[in-house]
Amino acid sequence: MNRRLTIAAALLIMAGCSAPPPPPPPAPPPGPKATLGQWGVDFTGMDRSVKPGDDFYMFVNGKWQKDAVIPADRSSTGSFQTLAILSEKRMKEIVAELEAKPVDKLSPEEKKLRDLYDGFTDTKAIEARGLEPVKADLAMIGKLKTLKDVARVMGSPRLAAGSIFGLGIGVDDKDSSKYSVNLTPEGLGLPDRDFYLLDEAGIVKVREAYKAYLGTMLSLTGAKDADARAAKVMALETGIAKLRWSLAQQRDPEKMYHPVAFKDLRKLAPAFPWDAFFSETEIPLNKGARVVIVGENSAVGPIAKLFAKTPVGVWRDYLTIHYLHSYAAVLPQKIDDADFAFYGTALAGRTAQTERATRGVRLLDRTLGEAFGKLYVAKYFPPEAKAKVEKLVSNLLKAYEADIKTLPWMSEATRQKALDKIHAFTPHLGYPDVWRDYAALEISRDDLVGNMKRASMFEWHHDVARLDQAVDRNEWHMTPPTVNAYYNPSFNSITFPAAILQPPFFDPNADDAVNYGAIGVVIGHEISHGFDDQGSKYNGAGNMENWWTDTDLTNFQARTKMLTDQYSAFEPLPGLHVRGDxxxxxxxxxxxxxxxxxxxxxxxxxxxxAPVLDGFTGDQRFFMGLAQVWQSKFREGELRSRILSDVHSPAAFRVIGSTRNVDAWYEAFDVKPGDKYYLPPDQRVKLW
Structure with a gap:
């Protein structure tokens, strides 16, 4: 979700970029130097032998792409990973400060952070305890006798033992003032159903490794005939995969919205023991009247039938494996190593496990994220950085408003609704205004597995307790140290944590062109989710409602179909194309x-x-900032997994696919017919 670039010769550097710009205004006097280069772009990553129109990503990043080395413990490297590593380093610095404090000087939250971290990094104690902390749970799973028993364990928020149905509390898509109970088919240990169904060579290899992993995990519990039993679990998950919806189908919120009263779940899927499944959730069912929003509804009944005909013994093995996967990081090394051997190496291509200290701060971020984030923001996110980003967001919203007012393909009726949505839009930048209270969460230095369970229940109780209360529209779903961002259609809001608001995404000392090409495009991206093919199904209040005229919707869909076809032609790996839908x-x-x-x-x-800097016009710097931000290099396994299970296109094609549809890019770099990614004007997709 962006970046910057520079040069020092004008025409020489721009091979294939044709005529020089008109006489430039004088460059401004030098100010504070940007983190990358003098004004926000690092020339050393460029490959100037590549014509921008042949591969703009490689023109900006080609040398970096060739030279970049993926760390052994990572499945990729690039802008996001660089910032993630920086964020992890900073979190470790915070932990070091906590460790140096006398216990009586720690606040209650700080003590919980330190105790959780110390318990996780004390590997000697973890080895000494062995499987004792999970012995009772494994024994209970091993003694399940009926399908009702299996369903009860699947629904238990305390156990995290895997389930064919995922259950959660969310915001009702059709009434954003209310929370909803949501239920969706799950049940797979591989990232997506296509890992079970396709016969591409790399996928087959991953499947075989997964089958071996299932046997290994069973054998670590002392199971006999582990491989034969693992084969049955694999067959079971393959059966579930055949019934699940595709990733493209799951993206459609209208199709994923199927409200059913709890008492009517028996009609939708009579083969599944719903009462047992909900028995430990503490969700008030209101005598069966509680509405459950069911996703992939046509798959629920068939999956329930598969559940009913599968022997309890197979389900015991299934639950045992998924339970061990859930707790692998806090169990003895033989369990942790076996889990990493598949998910880290066979699936993602990593050759080394991330060091324990880094995994420890990640755990703090996941478990006590806002308590940790509070310390992170105080140390690393100055108020002036937030103020400059707020100004940039304001300009983006003004640009969106001006754009909507002049769109030639949109009718006045739809235009007014679109403007209403922009006017209701809410940005959340840096950190929450109100921090979470963790007083009710018990953390013990010497009970690591118990900490995981209590943390899970803390979150679950937080959600269930407010089920019938007013929705908190200021809630964050990412922590300040997270290098990412998101749009929430129910709140019509974007959220940008502090950790992404720094170079190369945002640099207060960088040229404006680079900042707009980098963080500006990323922020614009998140705003635009309110107007993508699915986000545009929600109105300004965050409710799923069609606010388009039929003609406008047909026009919009015709344009997006062109985009689907363009991206489907990209082939990141031989035989595996980007999934345009x-x-x-x-x-x-x-x-x-x-x-x-x-x-x-x-x-x-x-x-x-705009001044010309080092031979580059403002427009050129803008587009170079975009390309630099998506600098990414993936291991083959990770790239394959993303192609099959991620709703984002691979990074290079995010640059290529977007720029080739923008007229200003052609003008900035003099892209001509005959260049590889040239599109004739009538084939360029114009949306917002």
């Missing part, structure tokens, strides 16, 4: 975010011409 929402947001941020950049110029 599954990635459509992100591709729309990439293109719209780029288009809107470009307009916002020109709004920020206030009618003045």
């Amino acid at each position: 599954a990635t459509l929402g992100e591709n729309i947001a990439d293109l719209a975010g780029l288009s809107i941020s470009y307009k916002a950049y020109h709004i920020a110029l206030g009618g003045q011409a």
Whole structure:
């Protein structure tokens, strides 16, 4: 979700970039130097032998791509990983400060952070305890006798033993003032159903490794005939995969919204013991009247039938394996290593496990995220950084408003609804205004597995307790140290944690063109999710409602179909193409975010011409900032997994696919017919 670039010769550097720009205004006097280069872009990563129109990603990042080395404990490297590593380093610095404090000087939250971290990193104690902390749970799973017993364990929020149905509390898609109980088929240990169903050579190899992993995990519990039993679990998960919806189908919120009163779940799927499944959830069922929003509804009945005909013994093995996977990181090394051997190495290609200290701070971020985030923000996110980002967001929203007002393909009726949505839009930047209270969460230095269970129940009780209360529209779903961002359609809001608001995404000392091409496009991307093929199904209040005229919707869908076809032609791995239908929402947001941020950049110029810096015009720096931000190199296994299970296109194609649809990019780099990624004007997709 972005970046910057520079050069020092003008025409020489821009091989294939044709005529020089008109006489430039004088460059401003040098100010504070940007983190990357003088003004926000690092020239050393470029490959100037590549024409921008042949591969703009490689023009900006080609040398970096060739030279970059993926760390042994990572499945990729690039902008996001660089910031993630920086965030982890900073979190470890915070932990070191906590460790140095006398116990009586720690606040209650700080003591919980330190105790959880110390318990996780005390591997000698973990080895000494062995499987004793999970012995009772494993014994209970091993003694399950009926399908009702199995369903009860699947529904238990305390156990995290795996389930064919996922259960959660969310915001009702059709009434954003209310929380809802949501139920969706799950049940797979591999990232997506296609890992079970496709015969591409790399996928087959992963499948074989997974089958071996299932046997290994069973054998670690002392199971006899582990491989034969693992084969039955594999066959069971393959059966579930055949019934699950595709990733593209799961993206459609209208199709995923199927409200059913709890008492009517028996009609939808009579073969499954729903009372047993809900028995430990503490969800008030209101005598069966509680509405459950069911996703993949046509798959629920068939999966229930598969459940009913599968022997309890197979389910015991299934639950045992998934239970051990859930707790692998806090169990003895033989369990942790076996889990990593598949999920880290066979699936993602990593050759080394991440060191325990880094995994420890990640655990704090997941478990006590806002308590940890509070310390992170105080140390690493100054108020002036937030103020500059707020100004940039303001300009982006102005650009969106101006764009909507002038769209030639949109009718006045739809236009007004779109403007209403922009006016109701809410940005959340850096950190929450109100922090979570962790007083009710018990953390013990010497009870690591218990900490995991109590943390899980703490979150579950937090959700269930407010089920019938007013929705908290200011709640965050990412922590401040997270290098990511998101759009929430129910709240019509974007959230940008502090950790992503730094170079190469955002640098207060960088050239405005680079910041708009980098964090501006990323912010524009998230705003644009409100107007992608699925986000556009929600109104300004966050309710799923069609606010389009039939003609406008037909026009919009015709344009997005062109985008689907463009991306489906990209082939990141031999025989594996980008899934244009599954990635459509992100591709729309990439293109719209780029288009809107470009307009916002020109709004920020206030009618003045941008200076030429090191031979690059403002527009060129803008697009280079975009390409630099998506610098990414993946291990083959990780790339394959993303192609099959991620709704985002691979990074290089996010740059190529969006820029080739923007007229200003052609003008900035003099891209001509005959260049590989040239699109004739009538084939360029124009949305927002």
